[in-house]
Structure formats: structure tokens, C-alpha cells
Amino acid sequence: MHVLILFIEILILFAIIMLHVAYATYFERKIIGHMQVRMGPMRVGWHGLLQPIADGIKSFFKEDVVPEQADVVTFRAAPIICLTAMLTSLAVIPFAKGWVLANINVGLLFIFAMSSLASYGVILAGWASNSKYTFLGGLRSMAQVISYEVAMGLSLVGVMMLSGTLNLTKIVEAQGGSFGGMYIFPQIIAFFVFFIAMLAETNRVPFDLPEAETELVSGYCTEYSGMRYAIFFMAEYIGMMVMSSIGTICFLGGWNGPFEVTIFPPFWFVVKVYAFMFVFIWIRATLPRYRYDQLMSIGWKVLIPLALGNIVLTGFIKAFTG
Amino acid sequence: MTRPISKTVNVPVADGDGERYTLKMGPQHPATHGVLRVDLELDGETIIKCSPQVGYLHRGFDKIAENRTYAQSLILTDRLDYIAAMANNVGYCVAVEKLLGISVPLRAKYIRTIVCEMSRIASHLLWLATHALDIGAMTVFLYCFREREVMLDLFEELCGARLTFSYPRIGGVRQDVTRNFIDVLQRFVAEFPTHIGEYETLIDTNRIWLKRTVGIGVLSAAEALELGLTGACLRGSGVDYDIRKHRPYDAYDLVDFEVPLGSDGDIYARYRCRMEELHQSARIIQQCIDQLPPGPIISEDAPDLVMPLQGQRKVEAGSSTYGTGLIRLLEDKGEFPVGDIYVSTEVPKGELGFYFISDGSGRPYRMHVRSPSFIHISALPALAEGSMIADLIANIGTLDVVLGECDR
Numbered sequence: 001m002h003v004l005i006l007f008i009e010i011l012i013l014f015a016i017i018m019l020h021v022a023y024a025t026y027f028e029r030k031i032i033g034h035m036q037v038r039m040g041p042m043r044v045g046w047h048g049l050l051q052p053i054a055d056g057i058k059s060f061f062k063e064d065v066v067p068e069q070a071d072v073v074t075f076r077a078a079p080i081i082c083l084t085a086m087l088t089s090l091a092v093i094p095f096a097k098g099w100v101l102a103n104i105n106v107g108l109l110f111i112f113a114m115s116s117l118a119s120y121g122v123i124l125a126g127w128a129s130n131s132k133y134t135f136l137g138g139l140r141s142m143a144q145v146i147s148y149e150v151a152m153g154l155s156l157v158g159v160m161m162l163s164g165t166l167n168l169t170k171i172v173e174a175q176g177g178s179f180g181g182m183y184i185f186p187q188i189i190a191f192f193v194f195f196i197a198m199l200a201e202t203n204r205v206p207f208d209l210p211e212a213e214t215e216l217v218s219g220y221c222t223e224y225s226g227m228r229y230a231i232f233f234m235a236e237y238i239g240m241m242v243m244s245s246i247g248t249i250c251f252l253g254g255w256n257g258p259f260e261v262t263i264f265p266p267f268w269f270v271v272k273v274y275a276f277m278f279v280f281i282w283i284r285a286t287l288p289r290y291r292y293d294q295l296m297s298i299g300w301k302v303l304i305p306l307a308l309g310n311i312v313l314t315g316f317i318k319a320f321t322g
Numbered sequence: 323m324t325r326p327i328s329k330t331v332n333v334p335v336a337d338g339d340g341e342r343y344t345l346k347m348g349p350q351h352p353a354t355h356g357v358l359r360v361d362l363e364l365d366g367e368t369i370i371k372c373s374p375q376v377g378y379l380h381r382g383f384d385k386i387a388e389n390r391t392y393a394q395s396l397i398l399t400d401r402l403d404y405i406a407a408m409a410n411n412v413g414y415c416v417a418v419e420k421l422l423g424i425s426v427p428l429r430a431k432y433i434r435t436i437v438c439e440m441s442r443i444a445s446h447l448l449w450l451a452t453h454a455l456d457i458g459a460m461t462v463f464l465y466c467f468r469e470r471e472v473m474l475d476l477f478e479e480l481c482g483a484r485l486t487f488s489y490p491r492i493g494g495v496r497q498d499v500t501r502n503f504i505d506v507l508q509r510f511v512a513e514f515p516t517h518i519g520e521y522e523t524l525i526d527t528n529r530i531w532l533k534r535t536v537g538i539g540v541l542s543a544a545e546a547l548e549l550g551l552t553g554a555c556l557r558g559s560g561v562d563y564d565i566r567k568h569r570p571y572d573a574y575d576l577v578d579f580e581v582p583l584g585s586d587g588d589i590y591a592r593y594r595c596r597m598e599e600l601h602q603s604a605r606i607i608q609q610c611i612d613q614l615p616p617g618p619i620i621s622e623d624a625p626d627l628v629m630p631l632q633g634q635r636k637v638e639a640g641s642s643t644y645g646t647g648l649i650r651l652l653e654d655k656g657e658f659p660v661g662d663i664y665v666s667t668e669v670p671k672g673e674l675g676f677y678f679i680s681d682g683s684g685r686p687y688r689m690h691v692r693s694p695s696f697i698h699i700s701a702l703p704a705l706a707e708g709s710m711i712a713d714l715i716a717n718i719g720t721l722d723v724v725l726g727e728c729d730r
Binding site for chain 2: 032035036037038132136139140205206208209214215216217284285286287288289290291292293294
């Protein structure tokens, strides 16, 4: 019985997330459109509201092209690895008090593990496509994930030290319901590092090097089309959502808000996640792209020292104030 | 049939001299601006050797022109640098006028100067749009196209075409400007500096933009001269060379403008030069509008080379003066000088030169086009070798090449 309920819960979460992913693309296209003095999608449905559905149907019915020279098994597996890893990390995210599929004690670590796994999908896609652009995209992704995973992990150590736990629900509870209790204030350096590493981790502008379309055509997914391409796309958006959720949980006080919305407890969580998503999109419309070596030097020479410094600082403060 | 697996693939494997491999970038690549192909020899992401391969858009204009009268070849120049076709048209007309010794009425000179500068604005906006997009700044692209659209709409109002204009004629221009054209242009010129400011807020002092452009693709003044660069690519290195200033044609000696110069010779210096040129173009257009004199728009000296005037049009079909007068040109062989001439003008990309050898037949014995893009492309290895793939893209952007002009 318990398993059945869990299964239904998973299905509901999956459906909701997929719908959110579809409309996150709409959200992005509309916002970027208006930032760029154009309208965004307007044709399918009222103000283009059915555009994501149409896109989904289109990519689902497209021909499944596998390049002749590709390593077929890996080529087919790569997008699924990406999507599965991203979806799995949703299991430990508490959307509101008690609204979590698996309330495990190592939630934060679990999410890191999963997001590292997802990058295997990208690397394998780059390798298996057997094209030079995808290969370079895969290489870039590998280097980027390794450097920024470290920075991101270290930036969250401060949060772990303050809350004393890796359980995501407990991290939210440790921040309390008040505005001043949010970890963004005591951990402002960590938030800065986390935010930049988050952009890099999700391959977003200004760190979208693995798929830089003007350099590597489309990076690791150059050879992908149809549904497989759409799966990479979904994985990227779920990745954005997961990272926004982590940011919300660890720095912005999770589901707590100025007042309680009893009909829909995750209200403030959703608002905060979408605020993060908006910033993602805003940055995409504004900034140029870094060069590969510049990206590396930011990761290793700026972010990691900052994160380490933050750990030391947090340690001192904790030691002296109790 | 068994499918080959990864072991047999052409992805780089270590060989005798390290892990070098070749990447043939283009001709169908989103950032090579048309059909440029660049053969790269890479070590990781560092470019060891870079050789641009051109010719995918070769149509043999130099040869085609030998079988056409001077007036007929005008339409070929539209298809050189199709981003700024108007400037090419004017350049060609200036060259032929000099060959045939035709003097252009003042009003036509001013109108030509206006359309030349308009096409400079249109071309530089497209350059900025694509250059910024190559480096990753997406919004600048659409902002630039918003203003470029105004230019294209104005061209359409002027001559009915948005891309291949053939508006200037040897000895003048085809139609006079309309009142509305002048009004819209006046408004545009007045507000254009604000729009330039909008582009600059997005990239001019942006840290990432600076990191991608400052100190990248550096050419010293001597190197730039050696490579034969012209236009903003040369001025970015600090060489004061602008044909509009130094060998003025049309109305350029009657208006006041500055030639912006850079000093560092890097991508950022060239970017600043072109942004400043946008301001100067707006200034030139404003002055031309203010000074625009009344009078004829086509020269009396060369009526046969232009569309017949209202009175001359009513000629019987079959007579030798019917139509554009092209037929008559061929008959009056004696009118044409014998000799050769090289005349160059400043188009948005650099120095566009036309070299004619005339044997007095009414058709050029030989026409050679010195196209700036072709010469600029040859500077790519000097800029890109030793840098990274991302810099190559920025360098292609900063050279501002159009392959239609490069391949001819």
C-alpha cells in the first residue's frame, strides 16, 4: 500500500514537473522576447500559450536520426542518463513542509551526486556522436563540471555548518520563518559563489560553452534531433529548476514566506524558484559568453578560494559566537 | 552490415606530434558569416594553424563584366557586398564616371553621399549584431536589426528594393528623394545616437565583452599595412587612412566629419572605431540633408547611360536611341577613352576599388574588383593562430567580411 501511494506521488510529481518544464520554455521565450523588443511565441493558442505543447508533439513525431558513425548504444543512452539523473534529484527536494518524496538525511549530497551523473550524459553524448563539434562540447562540459562542482560543493559547506545537517527539510527549518533568518545574509559570499557555479553547472549563459552555438554549432547535442534532443532540453530545464530549488532551500528559506498560504503550502517555494528562473533568463538576454580558459580561471582562481575563505570565516564566527 | 563503433572513429587520437587534429569549420557553420570555410589544426582548443578557404560563392563577376556594357555591370556590384549594396553601386559609378570623364550634378552627389552613409549604418549595424551574437550577446542582435529595418524601409521607399538596389546611375541617381524620405531620415538621424547608446549599455563596458575583445586579435599598424587591410580594420590599428577624407568623391569634401582612430589594434579598438563611425555617418547624413541643393539628379553629359528623361522617352521602338541608350553606346565607339584606371571608394568594409582596362569598345576589356573582404580574410591566420576557437569566431566577426564580396 505504502509503495502504491509513493508510486502515485511520483507520477503526480513527474506530470507536474514535465508541465513546468514545458511552460518554463514558454516563460523563457516570452521574457527574452519582450526584453529583445519582440513578442515571443504568438501563433499557437492565445499569446502562444499552446506553443510548448505543439513543440512537444512536433519533437515526439520527428524522425529518430542516429548518425551512421555514432556509437549507437551510448548515443541512445546519453539523453536518458541526463534526464533520469535530473529527475531523480527531484525526489529529495522538499516543496513544502512534508511535501517531499524521500526525506533522506543526505539530501544535499544526493543532489550533487545526481547532477554529476547528469554530466556523464553530456560527455557520453559528445563522445558517442563521433563528430568533432560534439567532441569539443563534451570536453568543455567535462572540464566545466569538474571545476564548478568543486566550487559549488564548497560554497554550500557554510550552509551545512550553520544548519548542522544535510537534510534539506532540516536546512529550511534551521533558517526559521523570519526574513532575517535566511542564510543569504550570513552566507552572502557563499550565495555569490553558489549562484555563479549554478549558472555554470546548468550550462547557462555566460557559461554555455558546451553548447555555444556560434562556436561549436550546438556543442554536445549537434548530432541529436527530434525526441532525443528534446530530452536534453528537458534535462537542462529540470536542472535549472533543481538548482533554483537548492538555492531557495539553502539560502532563501525554502517554503517560508511573509505569510502562510494555507490552500497551497509550496506557494512561496514556487515563487522563489521562479524568481531564480527569471534571473537565469535575464542573464541570458544580457551577457556575452566567456571563453573556455577564462571560465576555468574564474572557477579555480576566484570561486574556489572565495568558497574556502567563506568556510574559514563561518568556522571562526561559529566558534566565537557559539 | 555492422556499424562501426567508437574505436574506428575520426575523433582525435594521439599521434606522433602530440594530439593535434584538424577541424574543417564551415562552409555551413552558424558563425562563419556565409560560406567561409576555415581549416583549423587544433591542439585541444588552441589553434595551431588556420587557413581560410574561399570561393564557395564565386560567380566570376570580373569575367562577366567583360561581356557587358558599363551600365549593365552595375547590377553585378549589388551582389558583391550585399549588406551594403548601395555603397558598391556608388563606388562603381564613381569609377566609371572617372573613366568616361562625366561630372555629376551637385544634388546627385549629395543624394549619393546620403545613401552611402545609410548603407554604412546598415552594414555596421549588421556587423555589430552578428559580432555581438558570435560573442554571445544575443539582445544586441535584435536591437541592431530594429534600426537596420528603418534603413531598409527607407531604401525601399527610395528605389523599391531592400537588398539589390542598383539605385545610382552612371552620371547621377535614378530617382529623386521624396519629402517623406527626408523627413523619416531626419528623425532617424536625430534619434540614432540614443540607439547607439542602447547598444553600448549592453556591451561597451561589460566585463565579459572586455575580456573577450581587449588584447585579442592584435595587429600593429605595420602589420595591418603589410596585410593590406583597409577601413576600420586598419584604422583600429591607428593608421589614418580613409578615402572619404584623403581622396574625396561625391560630396564628402563638402561635409565635415572625423575619421575615428584606434590605437591598440585589438578587437575592442576596431569595435570602438566602427561605433564611432556610426555617429559620424549620422552626422554626415544630417549635413547632407541640411545642404541638399535643388537641381538635376542626372548629368547632362551622359544621357545615354541613364534612364531616358521624361522628354526623351517617347522615342519610337526600334530606333537606336530607344531604351536605356545602351545600344547607342556600343555604336559610338569613338566616345570611349582607351587606357586603364583604378578608382577606389570607402565602402563600410574598407577600400573598394575598381580597375578598368578600356579598349574604347564600350565594354571593359578587363574589370578587376579590389574587394576589401578578400584581402581581410587573408589576415585571419595572422589574427587567429595561437589563440582559441572562441577567439577565431571573434576574429572573423571583427574583420567584418562578406563572402559575396570576397568570392565575387
